[in-house]
Each structure stands twice: as C-alpha cells, then as structure tokens.
Amino acid sequence: MKNFICSLIVVAGTILTVATQASVMLNGAGATCPYPLYDKWFSDYRKVDPETQINYQSIGSGGGIRQFLEKTVDFGATDAPMTKDQMDKATSPVVHIPTVLGAVVVTYNLADVKKGLKLTPELIADIFLGKLTKWNDPKIKTLNPSAKLADESIIVVHRSDGSGTSAIFTDYLSKVSSEWQQKVGSGTSVNWPIGLGGKGNEGVSGQVKQKKGSIGYVELIYAEKNDLPYAAVKNESGSFVLPSLKSVTAAAQGSLASMPADFRTSITNAQGKESYPISGFTYLLVYQSMPNAEKAAKLVKFLKWAMRDGQKAAPSLSYSPLPEELVKKVEAKIDSIETKKVN
Amino acid sequence: MITFSEIAAQGYTKRKFKNRLMCLLFFVAALVALTPLFSIMGYVFIKGVGSINWSFLTQLPAPVGESGGGMANALVGTCVLIVLASIIGMTSGLATGIYLSEYGRGKLATIIRFSADMLSSVPSIVIGLFVYILIVRPMQSFSALAGGVALGVIMIPTIARSAEELLKLVPASVREAGLALGLPRWKVTIWIVLKGSLSGIITGVMLAIARVAGETAPLLFTALGNRFWSWNLTQPIGSLPVQIFTYSISPFEEWHRQAWAGALVLVLLVFSINLGARFVFRPQISRD
Amino acid sequence: MALDMVAQRCILPFRRLLKRKGDPFQMCWPRIDPLFSFTLKVIALGVFAFLALIAFFLFYSAWPAILRFGWEFLRTSTWDPVKEIFGALPVIYGTVISSLFAVAIAAPLSVGIALFLNELSPRKIATPIGFLVEMLAAIPSVVYGLWGIFVLAPWLGDVVQPFLGKWLGALPLFQGPPYGVGMLAAIIILAIMITPTISSISKEVFQAIPRSDREAALALGATRWEMMKLSVLGRARAGIFGAVILGLGRALGETMAVTMVIGNRSEISASLFAPGQTMASVIANEYAEATSDLHVAALAEIGLVLFGVTFLINAIARLIIWKVAQVKVTR
Numbered sequence: 001m002k003n004f005i006c007s008l009i010v011v012a013g014t015i016l017t018v019a020t021q022a023s024v025m026l027n028g029a030g031a032t033c034p035y036p037l038y039d040k041w042f043s044d045y046r047k048v049d050p051e052t053q054i055n056y057q058s059i060g061s062g063g064g065i066r067q068f069l070e071k072t073v074d075f076g077a078t079d080a081p082m083t084k085d086q087m088d089k090a091t092s093p094v095v096h097i098p099t100v101l102g103a104v105v106v107t108y109n110l111a112d113v114k115k116g117l118k119l120t121p122e123l124i125a126d127i128f129l130g131k132l133t134k135w136n137d138p139k140i141k142t143l144n145p146s147a148k149l150a151d152e153s154i155i156v157v158h159r160s161d162g163s164g165t166s167a168i169f170t171d172y173l174s175k176v177s178s179e180w181q182q183k184v185g186s187g188t189s190v191n192w193p194i195g196l197g198g199k200g201n202e203g204v205s206g207q208v209k210q211k212k213g214s215i216g217y218v219e220l221i222y223a224e225k226n227d228l229p230y231a232a233v234k235n236e237s238g239s240f241v242l243p244s245l246k247s248v249t250a251a252a253q254g255s256l257a258s259m260p261a262d263f264r265t266s267i268t269n270a271q272g273k274e275s276y277p278i279s280g281f282t283y284l285l286v287y288q289s290m291p292n293a294e295k296a297a298k299l300v301k302f303l304k305w306a307m308r309d310g311q312k313a314a315p316s317l318s319y320s321p322l323p324e325e326l327v328k329k330v331e332a333k334i335d336s337i338e339t340k341k342v343n
Numbered sequence: 344m345i346t347f348s349e350i351a352a353q354g355y356t357k358r359k360f361k362n363r364l365m366c367l368l369f370f371v372a373a374l375v376a377l378t379p380l381f382s383i384m385g386y387v388f389i390k391g392v393g394s395i396n397w398s399f400l401t402q403l404p405a406p407v408g409e410s411g412g413g414m415a416n417a418l419v420g421t422c423v424l425i426v427l428a429s430i431i432g433m434t435s436g437l438a439t440g441i442y443l444s445e446y447g448r449g450k451l452a453t454i455i456r457f458s459a460d461m462l463s464s465v466p467s468i469v470i471g472l473f474v475y476i477l478i479v480r481p482m483q484s485f486s487a488l489a490g491g492v493a494l495g496v497i498m499i500p501t502i503a504r505s506a507e508e509l510l511k512l513v514p515a516s517v518r519e520a521g522l523a524l525g526l527p528r529w530k531v532t533i534w535i536v537l538k539g540s541l542s543g544i545i546t547g548v549m550l551a552i553a554r555v556a557g558e559t560a561p562l563l564f565t566a567l568g569n570r571f572w573s574w575n576l577t578q579p580i581g582s583l584p585v586q587i588f589t590y591s592i593s594p595f596e597e598w599h600r601q602a603w604a605g606a607l608v609l610v611l612l613v614f615s616i617n618l619g620a621r622f623v624f625r626p627q628i629s630r631d
Numbered sequence: 632m633a634l635d636m637v638a639q640r641c642i643l644p645f646r647r648l649l650k651r652k653g654d655p656f657q658m659c660w661p662r663i664d665p666l667f668s669f670t671l672k673v674i675a676l677g678v679f680a681f682l683a684l685i686a687f688f689l690f691y692s693a694w695p696a697i698l699r700f701g702w703e704f705l706r707t708s709t710w711d712p713v714k715e716i717f718g719a720l721p722v723i724y725g726t727v728i729s730s731l732f733a734v735a736i737a738a739p740l741s742v743g744i745a746l747f748l749n750e751l752s753p754r755k756i757a758t759p760i761g762f763l764v765e766m767l768a769a770i771p772s773v774v775y776g777l778w779g780i781f782v783l784a785p786w787l788g789d790v791v792q793p794f795l796g797k798w799l800g801a802l803p804l805f806q807g808p809p810y811g812v813g814m815l816a817a818i819i820i821l822a823i824m825i826t827p828t829i830s831s832i833s834k835e836v837f838q839a840i841p842r843s844d845r846e847a848a849l850a851l852g853a854t855r856w857e858m859m860k861l862s863v864l865g866r867a868r869a870g871i872f873g874a875v876i877l878g879l880g881r882a883l884g885e886t887m888a889v890t891m892v893i894g895n896r897s898e899i900s901a902s903l904f905a906p907g908q909t910m911a912s913v914i915a916n917e918y919a920e921a922t923s924d925l926h927v928a929a930l931a932e933i934g935l936v937l938f939g940v941t942f943l944i945n946a947i948a949r950l951i952i953w954k955v956a957q958v959k960v961t962r
Contacts, residue, residue, distance in 0.1 A: 025578055027485070029567070029919075036595070039570070040406035046571075053571045055579060058589075063919040066927075071483045086922065155808075160895045160906070162712065162920040184713075188922070191711035196810075197896030197906060200592060210788070211808060317407070362854035366751055372743030373760055376830070379823045380767050383778045438674035446668050447675075457949070458679040464877075464945035465685060465938060466884025468911045472918065472934045473685045476692055496681060503678065529667035557771020560886035560911070564919060584773045588887065591777045599781070606774045617769045 024298050029057045030064020030077030031164050032200065033102055033219050034282045037317050038077070041310050045302055048309075052298045061164035062188045068094075068285045074295055076285035079164020080171070080188060081264035093288040095337060096263045097303055097330060098281040100311070101252055101320040103220040103243040104169050105230035105278070109208050110135065112148035117231040118240050119143070121176035121269075121277070124233070127154055127215060128173065129180060130194035135213060157207045157216035160197030162189035168280040169217045172268035217278075220248075221318035235277040236269055243276045248320040251275035256325060263330070279320075289338040297339040307331055384610070391607030394600050400608075404570050404586075407595055414605050416572050420487070420581040421556060421612075424566060427491025427576070428555055432498025433548060439499065440506025440544075445532050447507075456507075463500035470496055471561035479565060487573065487580035490566025494555040501554065505547030509540040549620035553613050559584035583609045685938065693932035695925055704932060710897040712921070717929035719936065721897040725907035726937075729814060729889065730882035732903070733821035738875045740822070741829035742864075748830075749837045750845075750859055761834070768827035776891030779820050784811035784892055787819075792904055803901040815903040816892040821885060825878035832877060832952070836870030837863055873951035880944040884937065886911040910937040 035058035042054040059067070061078040068076025069089050081096055106124060108117060123139060126132040132139065136149045159166045170186035184190050198204035201222040208216045209226055220243050223230050232240040241247050254272030259265055269277045284303070290296040307330055311321040322330065398413050405412025439459065443452055474493040479485055513536050521531035537544070562568075567579040568589065583605055590602035690697075696704060700717060707718030744764060748757045788811025795805045840863060848858040864871075894906020895916055908916075910933050921927045 025571070025573065025575065027579055036407040040409075042570070043403075043406045055569045055571055055573075057568045057579070060920040062922045066922045067919070070480060072479060072485055160897075161916055162922075187713040188920075189712045191709065191713065197894065197898075202592065203895075207810065210810065358854050358857065362856040365856040365859075369743040369747035369751055372740050373747045373764070376740055376744055376767070376823075376826050377760070377763055380763060380770075382782065383770060383774065386778055386782050387774060435674055435677055438671050439678050442668075442671035442675040446671060451672075451676075455675045455679055457946075458682045460949050461942055461945060462678060462682050464880050464884070464941055465682075466886065466911055466941055468884070468886040468914050469685065469689070469934050469938050469941075472914060472931065473688055475918075476688045476931075477684070499678060499681070503675075528664050532667075553769060557769075557773065559771070559773040560915060563915060584771060584887075587773050587777060588891075591773075591780055592891065602777055606777050609771055610774055613769055613771060614766070617766075 023051045024053070024295060026052065026054045026075065026295055026299055026302075027057075027073045028054065028064075028075040028077060028284070029059050029067050029073045030285070031061045031079045031282055032058040033079055033164055034077065034100060034319065036221070037100060037314060037319050040313055040317065041306060044313065045305060045310075048305060049298070049301065052302065054302065060162055060188075061167065062162040064285065074290070075299065077283065078285060079280060079282045080167035081266075081281075081283060082285065090287075095286045095288055095333060097284045097286060097334065098263050098322060098326070099284055099306060100282055100314045100322065101248045101267075101279055102168075102282055103248045103276055103279040103320070104165055104172075104217050105220050105223045105243045106215065106217055106233065107205065107208050107223045107228040107230045108215045109210075109212055109228070110147075110149070110152075111212060112150070113144075113229070115229045117144060117147060117229065118234070119231045120234045121172075125173050125177035125180045128156055128158070128193070128195070129177075129183065130156070152213040155211050155214040156192075156195030157198055157204050157211070157214050158192050158195045159189070159200070159204060161200065163200075164188060164280075164282065165201060165217065165219055166190065168266075168268060169278060171266050171280075172278045175266075175269045224318060233277055235273075235275050236271055237273045237275075239273055241274060241276045243279070245315055245318070245320045247274055247276035248279040249323055251277065251279045252281070252320070252326065253323045256323065259326070259329070263333070286337060288336070293338075293340055296337060300334055300337050300339050303334045303337075304331065307334070387603065387606050387610055390600070390603035391605075394604035395607060399601070399604055403572070404601075407597070410597065412601075414581075414583065414586055414601065414608070416569060417581040417583045417586040417605065418608065420566070420569065420573065421583045421609075423487055423576075423580060424490050424494055424562070424582055425552055425556055427487065428494035428498055429548070429552060431492060431495025432502055432551060432555075435495075436499045436502025436548075436551070437506055437544070439503035440510065441532060441537065443503065443507040444510035445528075445536065456504075459500040459503050462496070463504070466560075467493075467497060467558055468560040468563075471564050474561065475564040482577070484577055485565065485567035485579040487566055487576045487578065490562050490580060490582070491576075493561035493565045494558060497555050497558065497561065498551040501551040502548055505550070506544050509543040509547065510536055512543075513539050546620045549616050553616040553620065556616065557584055557609060557613050559588050583612075686935075689931055689935040689938055693928055693935045696928035696932040699925065700929075704929070705936070708897075708899060712923065712926050715923060715925050717925070719910075719929070719933055721899045722908050722910050722913050722933060723936070724899050725814070725893070725897075726883055726909040726911070729817045729821060729893070729907065729909055730879055732814075732818040733825060733882045734875060734879045736818070736822040737826045737829055737878060738871075741826050741874075741878070742833050742871060744826070744830040745833035745837060746859055746863070749834050750855070750863065761831075764827050764830055767823065768831075772824065772885060772887040773891075775820055775824060775888035779816055779888060779892035780812075783819065784816050787811045787816055791815075796904070804903050807900075807902040807904040809904055810894065810906065812892050812894045812906065813904050814893065814900075814907045816894075817889045817907070817909070818903065820888045820892055821882045824885060824888065825881050828881055829874045829878040832874035833867070833871050836867045836874065836952075839870075840866055869951055869954075873948045876944055876948035876951070880941050880948060883944065884911055884941050886915050890915045910934075 038056050042056055061080055064076040064078045065082055065086055067073045087094055106119060133154055135152045135154055141149055167188045170190050174181040174186045196207060198207045201218045204216045205218050205222045205226045205228060208214045208228060230243060232242045234240050250272055251267050251270035254270040254275045255267040267280060307327050314321045398411055400413060401415050402413035403416055443456055470493050474489050478489040478492060517535060518531055521535045562582055562585050566582055568585045569579045569581040573580045587602050587605040590598040704719055706720060708720040709716050709718045748761045788809045792809030799805045844862040845858055848862045853861060889909055890912040893912055895908055895912060896906040897908045914930055914934055918930050921930055
C-alpha cells in the first residue's frame with residue numbers, strides 16, 4: 001500500500017513538471033498524406049522550442065477544412081486548397097501555407113511488366129472511366145511496344161474515403177479529359193464510374209499488390225514502400241516523366257509564374273519538360289488573425305522553422321521540398337499573419 | 344411441438360445416436376467459440392510482448408522512421424478519461440440505481456428503467472456523434488472533457504441497473520429494522536442498504552469501467568487524440584484505443600508493432616479490472 | 632483485498648463524521664428525506680433526458696438532409712459527396728446483411744454453448760469455459776479490429792475465400808475476387824463478438840426453468856438431447872428469441888471492428904467477398920471528413936436511423952425477455 005502511494009506521488013510529480021513545461025498547446029488536424037512528415041516536424045520542433053507543443057491528428061483533408069472552419073482546431077491541413085464557397089464560410093480571412101509537395105503515382109500489378117509502363121493522360125482517363133478494359137488494348141500496346149501485355153482484364157482500384165490524393169488525381173483527370181470533367185468531376189471523394197474501393201493509401205496499395213491486372217493511384221511514398229511499380233506519364237510538353245522528388249519540384253517550378261498571391265492553385269498538368277504532371281501542394285490553413293495572440297506568435301515561429309529547417313527533413317520521407325523562390329514568397333505571407341492583439 | 348409419441352416412434356438406437364451427436368455438437372460449439380479467443384489472445388500476446396519495455400510505457404510516441412518511443416501519453420490519457428467518465432457515470436448511475444430500487448414505483452420507474460436499458464443499447468458511435476454536437480461544437484474544441492462525458496454516458500445505464508439489482512437483494516427486514524430504530528430513510532438507504540451491498544456495487548462500477556476503457560468509437564469525435572502529454576481538460580487527449588486504431592491502419596511496420604503492444608497493454612488493463620471485479624468482490628454478489 | 636482496505640479507509644472517517652452530526656442534522660432538517668428522494672428522482676430522470684436529447688440532437692442536425700431528400704434518402708443508392716446526392720440504401724443494406732448473417736452464425740453456436748454449459752458439462756468444466764466465453768465480451772472492439780486486419784482478413788483472403796469460391800462459386804454469395812477484407816470478414820468478427828451476449832442470456836433463460844421439468848422428461852425415458860429439446864428449448868424459445876434479437880441489436884451498432892475490416896465501399900453487392908459499408912462504419916469514416924453541410928446532415932441522418940433501428944430492436948428484445956423469462960438483463 002505504502003509503495004503504491006509513493007509511486008502515485010512520483011507519478012503526480014512527473015505529471016506536474018511535465019505540465020508546467022509546456023506552456024502553449026496548438027491543435028491541428030487534417031490531411032493524412034503528409035502526416036508522417038508533420039509528425040516528424042512537430043516532434044523535432046519540440047527540441048527547438050520546448051514551450052510549444054503542436055498536436056496534429058490526421059483525420060483527412062476534408063475533415064481538416066471542416067474542423068478549421070468550425071474552429072475546433074487552431075490550424076487545419078489539406079491537400080486540396082479550400083474552394084471559394086468554403087472560404088466564404090470562414091468568419092475571418094484564411095491564409096494557405098504550402099508546406100511540401102507530393103506526387104500521386106499510377107501504380108499497377110502486371111506479371112510481365114515490372115517497370116517502365118508508359119501512359120498518356122487520355123489512356124489514364126479512359127481506364128478510370130471504364131472505357132479501356134483489357135491490358136492488351138491496341139492503344140496501350142502501341143505506346144509500350146516492348147512490354148508483354150496479356151489478354152487480361154484491367155481492375156481499377158480507387159480510394160473509398162474522402163482524400164486529398166483523390167482530389168489531386170481527379171483534378172488532373174478533369175484537366176486532361178473533358179469527358180471526365182462532365183461525368184465525374186473533381187473532389188476529395190467522387191462517384192467513381194467503376195472499380196474497387198480501398199480505404200486510405202494503404203488500402204489501395206494493398207489491393208493493387210494483391211490483384212493481378214489491377215491499376216490504382218497512391219502517394220509516391222506508398223508505392224515505394226510497397227515495392228509497387230508506377231507508370232511514367234506523358235506531361236504537357238510531351239515527354240514521359242517518372243514521378244520523383246526532382247520531377248515534382250520541377251512541376252512546382254513550372255507553375256511558379258502563374259502562382260496566385262494566395263497560393264491556392266493546382267499544379268497538375270504543369271508546364272516544363274521535366275515536370276511530373278500529377279502532383280500537388282499540401283497546405284496548412286491558418287487564420288490571418290487568430291483570437292489568441294500568443295498562439296499566433298508560436299505558430300508563426302513554427303511556420304518559419306518549417307520553411308527552412310523543416311524542408312530539409314522532407315526528402316528522407318519522399319516529399320519534395322518547395323522551390324527556393326516559393327519559400328521566399330511563403331515567408332512573406334507568414335509575416336502577414338497577425339501576432340499581436342489587434343484591439 | 345414435438346410429442347413423446349412421435350419420439351418414441353423412432354428406434355432406440357437412432358435416438359441414442361442422435362443424442363450422442365447433439366451432445367457432441369454442443370461441445371464443438373463451445374470449442375468453436377473459444378478458438379477466436381485463443382487466437383486473439385495468442386496473437387496479441389506474441390506480437391505485443393516483444394515491443395513492451397520501459398520506454399514503451401514511459402515515453403511519448405516517436406515520429407515515423409525513428410525507432411523507440413512509446414504510448415505513455417495514451418496510457419495516461421485513458422486513465423484521465425476513465426476518471427472523468429467514472430465521476431459522471433458513478434454519480435448519475437448510482438443515484439438512478441438507488442432511486443429505482445428504493446423509491447421507484449409505478450409508471451415513472453418503469454420509464455426510467457426502460458430508458459436505462461435503451462441508453463445502454465445506443466451504439467457508442469451515436470453517443471460520440473451526440474457529444475460532438477452537444478459539447479465539442481459549442482466549446483469549439485475537442486477535449487478530454489467531451490471524451491469523458493461520452494464514456495460517462497455509456498457507463499450510466501450499466502451502473503444504474505447493476506446497482507438496482509444489488510440493492511433489491513437487501514431484504515426488506517433490514518430496512519425495516521433501520522427504520523424501527525428511528526433512522527430517517529435517507530440514512531437507512533445510505534448507511535445500511537448501500538453499505539451492505541457496497542462490494543457488489545463496486546463490482547458493477549468496475550465492470551462498467553472495464554467496458555468503457557476499451558471504447559474507441561465515442562472518442563473519435565470527442566477526445567480526438569494527442570501525441571503529447573495533455574493535462575488541460577479542455578484540450579484533446581490521447582487514449583490507448585484511439586492510438587491503436589490510428590497505428591493499425593497506418594502503413595508503417597513500426598507502428599503496427601506498437602499497435603500490437605498497445606493492444607496487449609489495453610487487454611491486460613481491461614482484463615485485470617474485469618477479473619478484479621469478479622474475484623475480489625465475488626463473495627458478496629449472490630446473483631445466480 | 633487491497634481495494635476493500637481502501638474502501639474502509641475512505642468510508643470510516645465519513646461515518647464517524649456523520650454519527651457526530653447525525654442527530655442535530657435530523658432535528659434541524661426533518662425534511663431531508665423528501666429532498667433526498669427528490670434529488671435521486673431528478674438524477675434518475677436525467678437518464679430519460681439523455682435518451683430524449685440524443686434523439687432530438689440527431690434529428691436537429693439531420694434536418695437539412697431530411698428536408699432535402701425525404702424518404703428518397705432511404706430508398707436511393709447514390710452516395711456522391713461531390714454532387715451532394717445522398718442515398719443510404721447501400722449502407723442500410725450492408726448493416727442489415729452483415730448483422731443478419733452474423734446472427735445466423737452466432738445464434739446456433741451460442742445456444743449450443745449455453746446448452747453445453749448448463750445441461751451437459753460438469754461444473755468443473757462449465758465454470759472455466761463459461762468464464763472464457765464471457766472474456767470474449769471483454770475484449771475491446773479495437774483489438775478485434777487489429778486482429779481482423781492482420782490475422783483474420785489475410786487468412787480469409789488466402790485460404791477461406793479461394794476455397795469457398797472453388798466449391799460454392801456457383802452461388803452469387805461466394806463470387807468475386809478474394810480480398811480478405813470485406814463483408815465476410817465483418818460478418819465473422821460480428822458473430823464472434825455477439826456470441827457471448829446471446830449465450831449468457833440464453834444460459835440465464837435456461838437456468839430459470841425449474842429442475843423438476845428436466846427430471847420429469849428424463850423419468851419418462853427421454854435421452855438427454857430429447858430432454859433438452861422438450862423441457863428446455865421448448866420452454867425457452869421466447870427467451871432465446873429475445874437473446875438473439877439483443878445480439879442483433881449489438882451487431883447493428885458495432886463500429887470499430889467492422890470499420891477496420893469491412894472494406895468501406897458504399898455499394899450493394901450480392902457477394903460476401905465484396906467490400907461493404909455499415910451505418911456505424913460510414914459515420915466513423917466520414918463524419919470527421921465531411922465538409923459540406925449536407926454531407927454532415929446526411930451522416931447525422933444515418934446516425935438517427937441507426938439510433939431508431941437499434942432502439943426498436945432492443946425494445947422488442949427487452950420486452951420479450953422481461954415478459955417471458957423474467958431474466959435480468961443488465962448488460
């Protein structure tokens with residue numbers, strides 16, 4: 001009994017010391033795709049600024065936007081920028097902070113094609129619309145003359161839950177195929193014409209890995225982790241590009257010229273010879289003026305850290321860092337967030 | 344309806360054979376039901392035990408790609424949530440139980456009894472949804488408090504009904520004896536009736552705690568989750584079940600490993616509360 | 632034992648305090664009794680209030696969806712968050728199918744267990760086995776889910792589904808590619824989870840049948856199985872039915888384990904191998920995700936439907952059990 005009481009006191013003591021250490025807790029929620037990176041950032045950042053704890057829960061991009069709008073969290077995170085309608089719902093101005101870039105890869109499972117499959121935007125759209133049903137379709141064959149394509153059905157795998165990955169992918173398909181735009185459209189969760197649903201990136205990669213003849217789309221890191229092959233996609237300039245850290249950063253570079261001031265843009269189908277066409281920014285959502293000035297100051301400090309030191313951690317987890325020119329623009333934007341109490 | 348004459352019409356050997364067969368079938372049924380128990384416990388133990396060490400129990404989660412780290416925050420978070428839930432569940436549950444057994448007569452008592460039974464069968468995800476609308480949205484924050492309320496609401500009917508059953512077992516003569524001594528009724532209720540069945544009631548409370556300790560669904564939209572220590576009840580807080588859920592659907596081997604370890608800790612926690620309730624206080628419960 | 636000590640330490644001082652103050656208390660406030668019972672009554676009414684509040688809040692948040700879709704919500708099967716068209720039919724279908732199949736598996740199993748424990752096995756065996764079955768109910772559902780993802784689903788996908796597909800593939804139930812996760816996995820997990828519920832209530836129902844009934848049957852020369860059929864099962868029929876319905880109620884609302892293994896796709900498919908979605912799992916999956924107001928309202932409406940259905944099912948089950956067997960159901 002005495003031992004028990006003693007240990008209770010010790011536990012209570014540690015609790016108190018830990019409790020007094022952390023003075024500010026910032027809460028955020030949203031996108032799942034950058035979760036591994038954010039998790040690393042927030043845990044690394046504690047060593048930089050022990051007084052700030054940033055708690056991030058990956059509940060999905062859609063959830064990030066909603067909880068941010070309902071102000072149940074201090075900041076949101078999303079892969080697809082907020083729409084005009086959503087911005088209008090916000091009670092005070094919203095700032096989008098791009099953090100890193102991610103690529104969505106078209107992955108497949110073919111017994112005889114371990115790598116090097118080439119696809120054009122039209123083919124991808126047709127496959128996901130259900131118009132191309134066989135792997136040995138002449139359209140695919142002429143594009144990949146050396147590949148051994150059997151008379152095998154194409155099994156389409158897509159996300160079953162709302163996701164930023166789907167948003168980037170469907171945004172791309174809407175840009176390259178007018179039929180897709182009319183029939184399906186783009187969004188975090190769409191009504192898929194055909195295919196099987198998998199929950200999360202891991203669900204899709206798991207199904208593709210299991211099913212011969214399947215094709216799906218996942219974040220780059222998931223394809224790499226699961227040793228899944230992915231296709232080179234023909235970009236705007238007509239060259240076939242494999243997704244890589246470099247080709248994704250190139251896509252961001254290619255769209256810098258047309259970058260709007262609030263960074264709300266899609267960089268799918270980007271200009272440039274080396275650009276991989278299915279990629280996108282992932283954003284943090286912050287209010288221009290937060291109700292709590294202390295929290296705002298801490299958040300700004302973190303965001304600045306993320307733009308410099310944080311970027312260095314990105315490549316090790318297969319996320320592409322932002323191009324240098326963009327970092328400067330974003331830093332200017334971060335400075336515009338109010339950190340003092342206005343009234 | 345089968346009658347004896349029909350049965351007797353069948354031959355004796357056939358009847359005997361049928362008897363053997365059915366008895367065997369029932370035995371097999373018991374075995375079949377226990378197979379998943381052994382499988383689950385076996386996997387949880389084998390996969391979890393290797394990952395449980397001091398740092399797992401005392402450290403914060405490590406980010407992806409770094410080994411080590413633990414679930415200490417989730418462990419403490421679960422305890423905090425249990426305490427909050429117990430405060431709500433016990434006060435409300437016990438009061439309801441006492442009311443039903445000591446004062447509950449007529450229509451009102453039937454309605455309350457029925458409501459308690461119905462409340463216990465509301466799916467826990469619906470309770471989570473309810474608490475989100477009731478507390479999280481107006482407070483503009485996910486919080487430990489909301490999680491505690493959600494779990495507390497789940498505890499209320501369990502405690503209320505078990506307390507009622509136990510208090511009813513106290514013979515009326517005991518109450519009458521107390522009243523005859525000139526004690527007011529509230530004193531008789533608390534110091535004679537309630538005290539007499541105290542250990543049984545503690546059993547009921549502990550079983551309720553064991554049930555909510557493993558609940559995940561009501562916490563998803565209320566306590567949310569937290570990767571750090573959290574002592575502020577108005578902030579999100581981590582919990583073992585939610586942490587296990589997040590880790591198990593992630594694509595990282597390291598996190599799967601930790602999910603199994605967390606599951607082992609959770610199962611041990613739930614089972615020890617459960618067993619403690621059953622064995623420590625069993626002599627006093629005479630339910631049969 | 633330690634807890635007993637704690638209880639004594641905590642309670643003893645209070646009792647002394649009360650003893651000292653007891654008498655003046657009573658003299659000053661002779662009306663403490665009505666106050667006491669009134670407080671209890673108010674708190675007890677809180678239980679009813681909670682139930683009413685849940686219904687009200689769900690209805691309130693679901694209102695936009697109810698207004699927009701009306702009954703079509705329950706009849707249509709498009710679930711398209713982009714175009715904001717919501718039909719809950721596939722989700723309702725998934726819930727009903729998964730729960731019914733789970734009950735179909737669990738009910739005979741549970742009754743068998745209850746008979747084995749109550750009628751056949753000696754006490755020495757019955758006590759530990761009964762205890763182990765009850766332990767199944769104590770395993771948290773997230774642990775079931777974890778086991779489902781990493782153990783059950785791969786086993787189903789690699790062994791069971793190819794086997795079923797090969798031999799019973801002619802039935803639409805067992806067609807399609809074997810994924811592991813999907814309706815079948817959810818059904819099996821649910822069946823395991825509701826088995827202890829059904830078996831423990833059935834056992835209590837059997838125990839309520841007087842011993843003399845059994846002895847009478849045996850004395851007439853019935854075999855054990857005939858005795859069970861005549862004097863136990865025959866009389867307990869309504870009670871078993873109540874227990875099964877109660878199990879059904881539990882299966883309908885189970886969330887985590889199902890969400891983790893069912894595959895989460897809102898589609899009506901005849902095959903048990905195909906992924907599906909239940910009312911509880913769609914809320915768990917999408918409620919935090921949903922952005923548009925209508926999507927949120929549609930999910931709240933699903934919550935309302937789920938609440939209504941479980942309420943009805945459980946009300947029926949409890950009424951049967953209360954009436955017929957007079958068995959206490961506190962779980």
